[in-house]
Amino acid sequence: MPGLGAMRESKTVVENVFRQESGRIIATLIRLAGSFDLAEEAMQEAFATALETWPAKGVPEKPGAWITAVAQRKLIDHGRRERTRREKQDPLLYETPTIHEPEAEALFAAEEAMYPDDRLRLIFTCCHPALNMEAQVALTLRTLGGLTTPEIARAFLVPEPTLAQRVVRAKQKISEAHIPYEVPPRAQIPERLAAVQAVIYLIFNEGYAATAGDSLIRRDLCNEAIRLGRMLCDLLPHEAENSGLLALMLLHDSRRAARTDSQGHLVTLEEQNRSQWDQQRIVEGLERLQDAMEQRRSGPYQLQAAISALHAEASSPEATDWKQIAALYRSLLRLSPSPVVALNHAVAVAMSEGLEKGLAQIDSVGESGRLDQYHLFHAARADILRRLGRKKEAAAAYREAISLATNKVEQEYLSRRLEELQL
Amino acid sequence: MRYMLLIYTKEDEVAWASQQEMATIANGHMSVMAEARSKGVLQGAEPLAPTTTATTVRLQNGKTMIVDGPFAETKEQLAGYYILECQDLDAAIAWATKIPTACGGLQGCVEIRPMRFMNQGAGSAPRA
Numbered sequence: 095m096p097g098l099g100a101m102r103e104s105k106t107v108v109e110n111v112f113r114q115e116s117g118r119i120i121a122t123l124i125r126l127a128g129s130f131d132l133a134e135e136a137m138q139e140a141f142a143t144a145l146e147t148w149p150a151k152g153v154p155e156k157p158g159a160w161i162t163a164v165a166q167r168k169l170i171d172h173g174r175r176e177r178t179r180r181e182k183q184d185p186l187l188y189e190t191p192t193i194h195e196p197e198a199e200a201l202f203a204a205e206e207a208m209y210p211d212d213r214l215r216l217i218f219t220c221c222h223p224a225l226n227m228e229a230q231v232a233l234t235l236r237t238l239g240g241l242t243t244p245e246i247a248r249a250f251l252v253p254e255p256t257l258a259q260r261v262v263r264a265k266q267k268i269s270e271a272h273i274p275y276e277v278p279p280r281a282q283i284p285e286r287l288a289a290v291q292a293v294i295y296l297i298f299n300e301g302y303a304a305t306a307g308d309s310l311i312r313r314d315l316c317n318e319a320i321r322l323g324r325m326l327c328d329l330l331p332h333e334a335e336n337s338g339l340l341a342l343m344l345l346h347d348s349r350r351a352a353r354t355d356s357q358g359h360l361v362t363l364e365e366q367n368r369s370q371w372d373q374q375r376i377v378e379g380l381e382r383l384q385d386a387m388e389q390r391r392s393g394p395y396q397l398q399a400a401i402s403a404l405h406a407e408a409s410s411p412e413a414t415d416w417k418q419i420a421a422l423y424r425s426l427l428r429l430s431p432s433p434v435v436a437l438n439h440a441v442a443v444a445m446s447e448g449l450e451k452g453l454a455q456i457d458s459v460g461e462s463g464r465l466d467q468y469h470l471f472h473a474a475r476a477d478i479l480r481r482l483g484r485k486k487e488a489a490a491a492y493r494e495a496i497s498l499a500t501n502k503v504e505q506e507y508l509s510r511r512l513e514e515l516q517l
Numbered sequence: 518m519r520y521m522l523l524i525y526t527k528e529d530e531v532a533w534a535s536q537q538e539m540a541t542i543a544n545g546h547m548s549v550m551a552e553a554r555s556k557g558v559l560q561g562a563e564p565l566a567p568t569t570t571a572t573t574v575r576l577q578n579g580k581t582m583i584v585d586g587p588f589a590e591t592k593e594q595l596a597g598y599y600i601l602e603c604q605d606l607d608a609a610i611a612w613a614t615k616i617p618t619a620c621g622g623l624q625g626c627v628e629i630r631p632m633r634f635m636n637q638g639a640g641s642a643p644r645a
Contacts, residue, residue, distance in 0.1 A: 108565055221607075224606055271606045271631045272518050272604075272605045272606050272631060273607075274604070274606065276605075276607075278607070329566075
């Protein structure tokens, strides 16, 4: 009978194995089972078995392979029971088995088992364009992120039953419409990969958005996104934008601790205490960016990462290379033109070539009216007007920004700026 | 696995299409059908007469109602269908992108619906 200590230790080991390997395990089981639900059930049972047997027998050398093999055996048993049941119901119906039944010896050589990595299939399936964006995000986090339904629901500020339904419907769509469990053909990879990157980046941004409460789960989301980004780089190492995306997330994340003060107030980039920036994240981010650039295939994520890198490398706001940042925004404008990118470019121009010039450019970007509802447009105008000493105009712009801001922390920051004008 | 591909077009724009545009569309359909037939996947494909010729039958308060026109006024209208035997959704999508819906730059779309029947063929697609 294993002692309490051994059991507690095993529980931690099992939890760690789950955290690190469940994505890979479930990816293989889905392929073997031809079903998300069956795979999940089998995996859960296998982990339960691990909790029972590892304290006494010790942790296997390849815990992931062990879990997969045990789960596979459960799938086979389930398949047998299903066939028997069906044969009893209607002897005329036959079903092509979807489970390949390995020889008995192979099953017991679990430690020797080599399972190919099916995570690419899984992530491309989760991010299939036939699923809506919310479904893609929920399913990706549920399977590859290893987050529970309640955790995902809390992170996205959505009621748990709503989130659970999203996952159920996504699986039903995959099943009924026969979305294939495959890596897309080469010709479609660019488009499909862009969808995967968009999902990962959306998860990151959700976690990164400044909120008044629940900061812990938000940080978890950023960590999950980074983890998924690393996985994508490992699985598809020759896609420069994968590294670009990872670099971007790492560099943004490096500033996490400095973005809010002890009272939860927003601290802008200019005002941040740079000694609070996570140097490890910065170093890794810069390395990943370097990896990306060596592949000589630029893209929007790499450009955004390069901009973030210039901030990360500046020891103080005054040391920021705004000219280079403006140049990078010009390149980004060519690749993905949008009013928001144009706005950011104009701000960089303000910082590098003069506030008046920048303001004029911001105003011309705003002429189309497309940024009228965008609170950061008005915030940017307000900020420059403030620096120019044009207080009345700055106040008007701050008020506009406050009325449009959706986030309490940002609203509070803007209100504070408005007060400081002392009008 | 069979899929029905439902072709939707803007009828009022189609009405203004030139002879040439109509011929291009018709040829497009012919070539898709020929290719699908040669690959053994075409199970049916027909154009439908416009919604001005439609009649809708409904049961309301226990009585059969017969009404002139389609079941609802929509921005785009059902113009025809294909039934294709496809390995999976991606294959159906590939066919859908070949089907001409637009007339000379006009809008249109193809809705893909899996068809239900008792025996599903073996395939690589995961079940729920």
